[in-house]
Amino acid sequence: MKAFSFIHTADLHLDSPFKGISEVSEEISLELTEATFKAFNKIIDLGIEKQIDFLLIAGDIYDGRDRSLRAQLRFRDGLKRLSDAGIKVYIVHGNHDPLDGWSANLDWPKNVHIFNGKSVEEVSVEKDGEEIAQIYGISFHTRDIKTNLTHKFPKISTPKKALFNIGMLHCNVGTNTGHEPYAPCTLQDLITRNFNYWALGHIHKKAIINENNPLVIYSGNPQGLHPKETGARGCFLVNVDENGEPTTEFIEVDSIRWFVEKLSIDSLYIEQELISQIHNCIEKIREEAKGRSSICRIILTGRSVLHSSIARKGVLDDILKDIKGDEEGEKQFVWIESIEDDTNPEIDRKSLLERKDFIGDLVKVFEEFSHDKTKIAELKESLEPLFTSPGGRKLLEPLDDEHFLDLIKKAETLCLDKLMKDEFP
Amino acid sequence: MKFEEIYIDGFGIFHDYHIKNLTSGLTIFIKPNEAGKSTILSFQKRILFGFPDRRSILNLYPALSGGNHGGRLIVSTIDNKRHTIERYSGGDRDVKVFLPDGSTGGTRELSNLLGDANKDIFENIYAFGLTELQDFETLNSEAVKGRIYSAGTGIGAISLPEVQKNLETEAGSLFKERGSKPEINALSNEIKNVDSRLREIEKDAQxxxxxxxxxxxxxxxxxxxxxxxxxxxxxxxxxxxxxxxxxxxxxxxxxxxxxxxIPEIENFPENGIEMLERNLEKIDELNENISKKNEGLEKIKIQKSQVKIDEKLLSNEDKILELQKGQDKYISAVRDLPTLEEKLKRDKEGLKGSLHEIGADWDEEKLSKFDISIPTKEIVRKKHNTLEEARENIRDTEKEVQGIEQNIKNIEEEIVDVDKRLRTQLLQQIDEKKLKQQRKSLQFLRVKYPNLKEKEADMRNLEEKEELFTILRPHRAELLPKLPLWPALMFIAAGIASLMLSIFGNNWAIGISILAILSISAIIYVILSRKELPITTPEGFKDKEADLSERREKLESELQKIKSEMLSNAQICKFEDIPDSQLIENKDSELQAASENLLKSNELKKQQETLKQKLGKLSEKGNTIKEKLKALRKEKEKAQKEWKNWLTEKGLESELTPEGTIDIFATIKTCVEKKKSIEETTVRIDSIQEFIEEYKTKISSVLENCNRKKGEINVIVELEKITEELNQAIEDCKTLEQLDIDEENLKLELRTLEEKLEGHQRTVSELLSQGFAESETEFRENARNWEERNKLMDETLQEEQNxxxxxxxxxxxxxxxxxxxxxxxxxxxxxxxxxxxxxxxxxxxxxxxxxxxxxxxxxxxxxxRKEEGSSLRVEKTVKMQKLKKKSEEWSILTLARTIMGKAIKKYEQERQPGVIKEAQSFFSKMTLGRYSRVLAPLDEARIYVEDKDGRRKDIQELSRGTAEQLYLSLRFGFIREFSKRSESLPIVFDDILVNFDPERFRAACEAIKELAKTNQILYFTCHPESGDVLTEIIPESKKMR
Structure with a gap:
């Protein structure tokens, strides 16, 4: 067999917006809108540079619901570049871009093969007239596929093992992935097909879930779009030698990287110290991002006297504004998306509970409301005016218990801040 | 804190007013109306919290009785430290606090003294009158209300209602159920707008x-x-x-x-007609040419017959041509002859004239004999030079004679001058020998003079010694009379003499010193001679004495000898006596001058001698030159004679100078040339005449040979005529030759043409046979048909191609x-x-x-091209995130407010604030148990009371007195509660109990008694009985009037 190489990517989510950013400048906004395209183009560049034989895209190229024509046009342009370089492209669609979803009426270049959604298709790949691989794949014909699609794949018999067999699927392997359970299956389902390589999509965090025989890989998304999608993002470059042995290499292609940094105020006493800590944090990120721009959420934790000044309305906003101002115009910017205050005053809550005054009563009441489920339900009602309002219903996610308890805790801190500012100036 | 003293400098009716000895408990001021109770109350407030602005509607209490507007309060703290609080309305109006350590403080120190109480609290709770008591609103002032309600809550001065309100406001700024401005509402709307724009874009996609x-x-x-x-x-x-x-x-x-x-023809030669025409044309042309040539031949024959030639003339051709060549020469000879003859005549006359110029007797013969060769000319030139030289020499010699004569004259003058100078010199001259002698003697004198002086000094020494010996000889004293005095005089005399000598020798010092020594010696001698000295004669004394006299004699003779020698020499030098050294030196200079004079005159004599010798020589030379001059003059005369002889010999004027002779030479030369020219001209005339004759003869002979008649008129005309005829004959000969050649050529050409003609005729007949024709006409017809056929066929082909x-x-x-x-x-x-x-x-x-x-x-x-969708989606997610954050914030605020509300309820139910508790106790006592409870909900600015039956009443429902009692109780409660945590402050009441019935009045007094345990109280009243009751109930109180 001839040696060959290919790139495995998935979840491009072209033109999908970044989530979890509450404030953005026009300039940064422009960068954000370009980020997914930049990452995609880097993959194309990489393919051309490495002279790969084909590119595999395992679903969720774009979000069909967004109806972004731009995403599809830019996708087509990228594929055309590959076509011009004689590189083939194999695509299965996922839950975000199912075949029955909206897709612009575009002519795909000739080198592109899109797997259908009815059954598993088998396509053989040739190199210089010699067959090198068989690719099996199936697209999501519709969004809500909750059935196990691996059963539709054939089990490869020994004679066919002479070729390199690749399975392409957008699915959810295992149960505890934190992603929606589209096309659920188990690792065992995949292993039993006797393939050499499973190119999977859907899970945004890159993962090699089976290291050998077959290689089962989630390439992850090439561009993190959410504060939970921190760290390097990219695609897998796979080289298959004459014996059909694959070696993989993860290549970072993200153009903007997400960071979530926790910053303890335990040993900080004045605002200036905090600002300088944040600046240090920014520089650390800039270094880690290796020339990329990045977005960072800073979560302040810990207890110190600094808490009360942070808790004052507008203080964090002002600090954030200054820092953002510094970053605007930076070629490699570190955009502090928000600074969350999760700090506490330097007080011993236990001693508060023992107090016989109003503060003692207040802390006790908070204690009761944090633990009593009926009282929690009662409290939730107080928030209904917002959450049941037309806008709230439509735009706000309902609060889960964990989140709600967090809010109660924050409310307690707020009350103590307001009532005890004389005690803890 | 309590007041120790009050000092009013100037305030209202008070001036320089002291209140002293205030007790720490109750002090009652009983004063009638308008005695200034309220003024004192206000004074205290203003000293502690400042004067109101001048524009204020409040009573400013200006200092009506004089003094500076203001004063001081002397207070002591719980630890008994005295502070003075001073404030004046003039100047900076700031308070001054004089601290116990002597330093001065301000507002900060005052605030330390007052604890947390501010102006509001002090005016409403600590220092008040009936008006404030009755005014419910005074308790409603924010600071007071907050303090009252929150006292004991553990939140210090923070007002719970305020916090609640803040939370509500903040939440309201984020979200309102009905509203568009709160952030969440606004964000929802914005998102809605973005959504609608996105939908439009989606439509685009569709x-x-x-x-x-x-x-x-x-x-x-x-x-x-x-x-x-x-x-x-x-x-x-x-x-x-x-x-x-x-x-x-x-x-x-x-x-x-x-x-x-069109009939068909098998074939037809290509360009047949053309070729036929061309050949026919050629044939015509050749025929015409042939006839022309024949005509030419005929013409030549006629021309030849017309030419006739004179053979005789041709045979004499050379002679005629020769004569023709000489024709010009002949003509010019005939023309030149008379001119030459004329010239000859003129030259002869010119020569005659020139000869006459040389001399009257000069003719051609003489001329031919005269030698004007260059050697002759050289002789004349030499003669001229000899004469010139002689003349020149004479002139030079004459000049020399003159020079010598002048020299002689000059030397003679010099001699006279030297003579004169010599005579003058000789007058001063001394004899040389004598001079030498004198100089020798003078030298001697100069040498001997010091010798003489030395000897004389030795002589004097010896004499002194001799005298001493004489004195020292005692035995001789007896023999001899007393020592004479003269030696002393001698000493002095010798001293004077040496002094004199030294003056002469310019040696004053030595002279004086010698004189002094000798004088002392003289004195010693006199003294010694007058004493009777012990006379002892030493051994050898006599020998020495003898020796001395011997030496003296010898010296005397030497001295004498020197003196005589010197004298003789002095006489030679014309001195009368022996001269001293000065005179000697003078004489020496004199003699030196005389010897120089002598040298000079000797030199002059030598000069004189030389000049005389020179003069002699010059006279000799003058004579020699004069003789030479004579000889030269003779020589000149001789040369002159010789020249004249030469002239005569040559036949020239004897008076001629050599220069004139040279000039005549030129004239002679001209004459010779002229003569030569005449001779040449004569020869030429002869030769021309000869040539003319000869030429004429030649012509005649030629004419004869050619059978021509000789005309007499002019040989030249004849010659020309015959020459012309000759030329014609030659020309005719040539013409004839040319005609022969032409004839031959024509014949040749004619043959060629005939051949060509034949060729063309052959071609024509061939063409006709090729064109299947027997005649030209037929040939032409055939040609036409052939051409048309071909043309039609070509056209058809062309059209088919098209x-x-x-x-x-x-x-x-x-x-x-x-x-x-x-x-x-x-x-x-x-x-x-x-x-x-x-x-x-x-x-x-x-x-x-x-x-x-x-x-x-x-x-x-x-x-x-539309890319708006991307940015709109970003905008939407950003807004959604913001919405999420804001809704969290709102939730936190709402939760905080809800839970706080619940905590307040709990607190109200389970714990009343300390103030209310204390107030309740006072109120219950004051109302004699009618009311058992005072309620102040934490989140309400309201007070309720409950009577002993548990009926709750709002303040409005209470009687004025009871309401006043409630307010008083609340104030007392606060004071109590406040005192627990900070410095207790003095309390000032201004007739507050007037509306109380006697029972409740007493009860109130009991309450005041209670309060006086912790706080100083100043009670102002205009009712003496009130004071009495108070004193009765509180015996330790102090009354002041």
């Missing part, structure tokens, strides 16, 4: 697909229409082609018809021809028009379709 479908459809239609149009266009082109070839086709038809009518070019070869061509056969041009035109219209129609249709497709394409491109 349109994009539709446009694509439209594009596909229209493209299909266009392809179909294009196909149809192409078919019609092909038909149209075919018809057009048929029309195009119609004429060609017609022409082929006609050509074929005509061809059939048709094939359009139709194509083979079958299409034949189909084409068939089609042409079956139609007419009119039909074709009709068909073409119809097809053209169809094509136009479809073209328009197509451009419309294409335009439509372009429009759709552009719309697609427009949609493709």
């Amino acid at each position: 349109n994009f697909d539709e446009h694509h479908k439209e594009l596909e459809e229209i493209t299909k239609v266009i392809v179909n229409v294009e196909q149809e149009r192409n078919q019609i266009r092909t038909k149209f082109n075919h018809t057009t082609n048929l029309i195009t070839v119609w004429d060609d086709w017609r022409k082929t038809q006609e050509a074929e018809e005509r061809l059939q009518k 048709i094939k070019r359009i139709s194509g070869n083979g079958k299409p061509y034949f189909d084409f021809i068939n089609e042409l056969r079956e139609t007419s041009p009119e039909d074709l035109k009709e068909k073409e028009l119809q097809l053209k219209e169809r094509v136009e129609e479809m073209k328009n249709n197509l451009s419309e379709l294409r335009e439509k497709r372009g429009g759709i394409d552009e719309r697609i491109k427009q949609i493709e």
Whole structure:
């Protein structure tokens, strides 16, 4: 067999917006809108540079619901570049871009093969007239596929093992992935097909879930779009030698990287110290991002006297504004998306509970409301005016218990801040 | 804190007013109305919290009785430290606090003294009158209310209602159920707007697909229409082609018809007619040429017969030509002869004149004899030089004689001058010998003089010694009389003498010192001579004495000898006595001058001698030169004589100078030349005459030979005539020769032409046979037919080619021809028009379709270019995130407020604030147990009371007195509660109990008693009985009037 190489990517989510950013400048906004395209183009560049034989895209190229024509046009342009370089492209669609979803009426270049959604298709790949691989794949014909699609794949018999067999699927392997359970299956389902390589999509965090025989890989998304999608993002470059042995290499292609940094105020006493800590944090990120721009959420934790000044309305906003101002115009910017205050005053809550005054009563009441489920339900009602309002219903996610308890805790801190500012100036 | 003293400098009616000895408990001030109770109360407030602004409506209490507006309070703290609080309205109006350590403080120190109490609290709770008590609002002041309600809550001065309100406001600024401004409401609206914009863009995407479908459809239609149009266009082109070839086709038809009518010829030479014509033309031309040549031959024959030649003349050709050459010479000889003769005559006369110029007797003979050669000229020149030289020498010698004479005269003058100077010199002169002698003697004197002086000094020494010996000889004293005095005098005299000598020798010092020594010696001598000295004679004394006298004698004789020698020498030098050294030196200079004089005169004598010798020599030389002059003059005379002789010998004037002779030489030379010229001219005339004769003879002989008659008039004319005839004869000869040659040539040409003619005639007959003709006419006819046939065939071929070019070869061509056969041009035109219209129609249709497709394409491109969706989606997620954050904030605020509310309820139910508790206790006592409870909900600015039956009443429902008692109780409660945590402050009441009934009055007094345990109280009243009751209940109180 001839040696060959290919790139495995998935979840491009072209033109999908970044989530979890509450404030953005026009300039940064422009960068954000370009980020997914930049990452995609880097993959194309990489393919051309490495002279790969084909590119595999395992679903969720774009979000069909967004109806972004731009995403599809830019996708087509990228594929055309590959076509011009004689590189083939194999695509299965996922839950975000199912075949029955909206897709612009575009002519795909000739080198592109899109797997259908009815059954598993088998396509053989040739190199210089010699067959090198068989690719099996199936697209999501519709969004809500909750059935196990691996059963539709054939089990490869020994004679066919002479070729390199690749399975392409957008699915959810295992149960505890934190992603929606589209096309659920188990690792065992995949292993039993006797393939050499499973190119999977859907899970945004890159993962090699089976290291050998077959290689089962989630390439992850090439561009993190959410504060939970921190760290390097990219695609897998796979080289298959004459014996059909694959070696993989993860290549970072993200153009903007997400960071979530926790910053303890335990040993900080004045605002200036905090600002300088944040600046240090920014520089650390800039270094880690290796020339990329990045977005960072800073979560302040810990207890110190600094808490009360942070808790004052507008203080964090002002600090954030200054820092953002510094970053605007930076070629490699570190955009502090928000600074969350999760700090506490330097007080011993236990001693508060023992107090016989109003503060003692207040802390006790908070204690009761944090633990009593009926009282929690009662409290939730107080928030209904917002959450049941037309806008709230439509735009706000309902609060889960964990989140709600967090809010109660924050409310307690707020009350103590307001009532005890004389005690803890 | 308590007041120790109050000092009012100037405030209202008070001036320099002291209140001292205030107790730490209750002090009652009983004063009538307008005695200044309120003024003192206000004074305290103003000293502690400042004076109101001058524009304030409050009573400013100006210092009506004088003094500075202000004063001081002396207070002591719980630890008994005294502070003075001072404030004046003038100046900086700031408070001054004089601290116990002597330092001065301000507001900060005052605030330390007052604890947390501010102006509001102090005025409303600590220092108040009936008005404030009755005014419910005073308790409602924010600071007071907050303090009252929150006292004991553990939140310090923070007001719970305020916190609650803040939370509500903040939440309200984030979200309101009905509203658009709060942030969340606004954000929701914004998101709605973004959504609607996104929907529009989605619509675009939908349109994009539709446009694509439209594009596909229209493209299909266009392809179909294009196909149809192409078919019609092909038909149209075919018809057009048929029309195009119609004429060609017609022409082929006609050509074929005509061809059939023309007879066929097997062959015809190419360019036959042309060639025939060319040959015939040539034949004509040659015939004409031949006849012309024959004519030429005839002409030459006639010309030849006309030429006749004189042979005799030709035989004399050389002679005639020779004569002709000499013709010019002859003519010029005849012309020059008279001129030459005339010239000869003139030259002869000129020569005669020139000869006369040299001398009257000069003729040609003499001239020929006279030698004017260069050697002769040289002789004249030498003679001239000799004479000039003699003259020059004489002149030089004369000049020399004159010079010598002048020199002699000069020397003679010099001699006279020297003589004069010598005579003057001789007058002073001394004899040289004598001078020498004198100088020698003087030298002697100079040498001997010091010797003499030395000897004289030795002499004096010896004499002194001798005298001493005489004195020292005692035994001789007896023998001898007393020592004489003269030696002393001698000493002095010798001293004076040496002094004198030293003066002469310019040696004063030595002289004086000698005089002094000698004088002392004289004195010693006199003293010694007058004493009776012990006389002892030493041994050898006598010997020495003898020796001394011997030496003295010897010295005397030496001295004498020197003196006589010197004297004789002095006389030689013309001194009378022995001269001293000065005189000697003077004489020496004198003698020196005399010797110099002598030298000078000797020199002058020598000079005189030299001059005399010179003079002698010059006189001698003068005589020699004079003789030489004489000899020269003689020589000159001789030369002159010789010259004259030479002139005579040459036959020239004896008076001529050599220079004049040289001039005559030139004239002679001219004459000689003239003579020569005359001789030459004569020779030339002779030769010309001879030539003329000879020439004439030659001509005559030639004429004779040629049988010509000799004319007498002019030989030249004859010659010219015969020459001309000769030339003509020669010319005729040449003409004849040329004619012969021409004749030969013509004959040759004629032959050639005839040959050519034959050739052409042969060609013509060949041509005729090739063109199948027997005559030229037939040949021409055949040619015409041949040509026309060929032309028609070519045309047909050309037209067929034209048709094939359009139709194509083979079958299409034949189909084409068939089609042409079956139609007419009119039909074709009709068909073409119809097809053209169809094509136009479809073209328009197509451009419309294409335009439509372009429009759709552009719309697609427009949609493709739109990138707003991306930024809108970013905008939406950003806003959603913000909304999420804001709703969290709102939730936190709402939760905080809700839970706090619940905590307040709990607190109110389970714990009343300390103030209310204390107030409740006071109120219960004051109302004698009628009311048992005071309630102050934490989140309400309201106070409720409950009577002993548990009935809750609002303040409005209470009587004025009871309400006043409640307010008083609340104030007391606060004071109590406040005192627990900070410095207790003095309390000032201004007749607050007036509305109380006696029972409740007493009860209130009991309460005051209670309060006085912790706080200093100043109670102002105008009711003495009130004071009495208070004193009764509180015996330790102090009354002041």
